[in-house]
Amino acid sequence: MTGADGQDFAGGADRAPQAPTGDHGPAATLWHGRFEGGPDEALMALSVSLPFDRRLAAWDIRGSMAHVRGLARIGLLDQTEEARVLDALARTGTELGDGSFRFEPSDEDIHTAIERRVTELAGDAGAKLHTGRSRNDQVATAFRLWTKESLVELAELVLELQSVLLNRAKAVGEAYLPGYTHLQRAQPVPLAHHLAAHAWALNRDVDRLLEAIARMDVSPLGAGALAGSSLPIDPAGTAMDLGFARAFTNSLDVTSDRDFVAESLFALALLGIHLSRMGEEFVLWSSQEFGFVTLDDAFSTGSSMMPQKKNPDVAELARGKAGRLVGNLTSLLVTLKGLPLAYNRDLQEDKEPLLDSVDQIRLVLLAFRGMVETATFETETMARAADDPMSLATDLAEVLVEQGVPFRQAHSVVGGLVRDSLTRGIDLAELVGGHPAFPDSVAFLFAPGAAVSRRRSPGGAGLVPVGEQLGLLETELDRAGSRIRTVRATLRG
Numbered sequence: 147m148t149g150a151d152g153q154d155f156a157g158g159a160d161r162a163p164q165a166p167t168g169d170h171g172p173a174a175t176l177w178h179g180r181f182e183g184g185p186d187e188a189l190m191a192l193s194v195s196l197p198f199d200r201r202l203a204a205w206d207i208r209g210s211m212a213h214v215r216g217l218a219r220i221g222l223l224d225q226t227e228e229a230r231v232l233d234a235l236a237r238t239g240t241e242l243g244d245g246s247f248r249f250e251p252s253d254e255d256i257h258t259a260i261e262r263r264v265t266e267l268a269g270d271a272g273a274k275l276h277t278g279r280s281r282n283d284q285v286a287t288a289f290r291l292w293t294k295e296s297l298v299e300l301a302e303l304v305l306e307l308q309s310v311l312l313n314r315a316k317a318v319g320e321a322y323l324p325g326y327t328h329l330q331r332a333q334p335v336p337l338a339h340h341l342a343a344h345a346w347a348l349n350r351d352v353d354r355l356l357e358a359i360a361r362m363d364v365s366p367l368g369a370g371a372l373a374g375s376s377l378p379i380d381p382a383g384t385a386m387d388l389g390f391a392r393a394f395t396n397s398l399d400v401t402s403d404r405d406f407v408a409e410s411l412f413a414l415a416l417l418g419i420h421l422s423r424m425g426e427e428f429v430l431w432s433s434q435e436f437g438f439v440t441l442d443d444a445f446s447t448g449s450s451m452m453p454q455k456k457n458p459d460v461a462e463l464a465r466g467k468a469g470r471l472v473g474n475l476t477s478l479l480v481t482l483k484g485l486p487l488a489y490n491r492d493l494q495e496d497k498e499p500l501l502d503s504v505d506q507i508r509l510v511l512l513a514f515r516g517m518v519e520t521a522t523f524e525t526e527t528m529a530r531a532a533d534d535p536m537s538l539a540t541d542l543a544e545v546l547v548e549q550g551v552p553f554r555q556a557h558s559v560v561g562g563l564v565r566d567s568l569t570r571g572i573d574l575a576e577l578v579g580g581h582p583a584f585p586d587s588v589a590f591l592f593a594p595g596a597a598v599s600r601r602r603s604p605g606g607a608g609l610v611p612v613g614e615q616l617g618l619l620e621t622e623l624d625r626a627g628s629r630i631r632t633v634r635a636t637l638r639g
């Protein structure tokens with residue numbers, strides 16, 4: 147799988163939480179100067195973020211390289227030092243990539259691990275890497291870069307799912323099914339209209355992801371711990387180097403701002419909710435009770451006990467994951483609430499929710515696309531269900547309106563016929579045919595699919611408006627595609 151961190155660094159063992167021993171370990175952290183003893187193991191166990199933030203390694207190295215070039219531009223590193231540190235960063239990146247990187251127990255997070263290694267490799271020049279920089283602006287920079295890239299990749303996957311929906315909508319032609327409100331049959335609608343409805347919801351998701359990227363396109367590098375620096379660092383220069391649209395304007399804000407994480411989590415939660423709702427329909431439609439869809443074997447699961455079972459697990463997991471995505475959003479919002487300016491260590495809790503939401507939604511999008519692409523729509527069953535004359539009640543009332551009958555009276559006339567039909571067990575078509583208020587031409591409405599072909603209002607569930615709508619959807623997907631390509635072009639890497 148090629149995630150934003152497809153180049154996920156495998157090096158180093160995962161750290162399971164360890165029981166505190168009471169021992170005070172060696173004072174080898176990057177900040178040990180001020181302390182007499184080393185940190186307690188219990189503190190280290192609580193504080194390490196390496197198990198998850200090592201996924202940010204490639205983006206941290208990119209940020210560090212831009213920082214080094216910036217320091218060289220203002221003369222704080224000479225050319226030899228710049229080259230040495232850039233080489234050491236590149237080599238550290240390679241080691242992290244091929245698994246040969248050796249983590250030390252004192253490495254608190256990926257950022258300190260990288261700086262430690264660079265200093266080992268580049269000596270005194272390496273020790274200049276952190277000049278005018280804090281982990282606070284460093285972490286925020288790496289995480290923004292990672293997030294931008296992850297969201298673009300997810301927007302692409304959403305677009306692919308939309309294309310599948312559009313292609314299936316085009317291919318099903320004039321097929322129709324009952325449209326539902328309150329999960330009660332309401333009016334017949336073209337299947338293409340129904341499929342396109344989900345594609346339009348996803349369209350807003352793509353838009354939200356791209357808008358979130360645009361808003362987070364601010365470089366925090368140069369904000370330092372909270373106050374910038376007395377050294378002549380140039381945030382605009384490093385922002386441009388990293389492909390950010392602009393640099394921060396307030397160091398306190400940018401080092402503590404996690405709006406970009408919250409917005410990403412919201413965009414992913416809502417996307418997850420859309421997939422969950424669509425998933426719920428596939429669960430219903432694939433049941434024997436509906437029988438509207440047959441899922442391909444490759445996207446169905448069996449039962450360990452009941453040999454006959456074929457289950458829509460992809461759709462169910464899409465539904466299930468939505469809870470987790472909402473949980474991740476909630477978790478971050480609660481973390482942020484009540485934090486005073488500027489950086490607080492609580493903010494380290496921003497990573498796992500977003501890493502998880504990105505991973506989970508990627509899994510869902512890929513499987514969901516396959517499920518929709520390969521599903522068989524049982525259009526005869528759909529049509530049979532939609533041809534229930536009762537579903538024509540609204541269209542019948544509208545026939546009376548065309549005859550000059552006020553709608554409220556028309557509603558009442560048809561309501562009376564429906565009641566008659568139900569209580570006397572007479573077909574609605576027969577009752578309508580014998581009613582003097584209806585023109586003879588009303589019989590046409592009872593032909594299969596007639597209601598759908600008659601409906602014309604813009605955006606409505608008629609064949610003509612749906613044809614127009616699919617054209618608009620296609621244009622919209624092209625537009626989103628080029629927006630995504632534009633954003634992609636700004637990413638370095």
Ligand code: ARG
Binds near residue numbers: 195281282285494
């Ligand atoms: N791993 C930490 C994080 O993600 C690094 C920041 C530590 N900064 C500090 N001032 N202690 O937030």
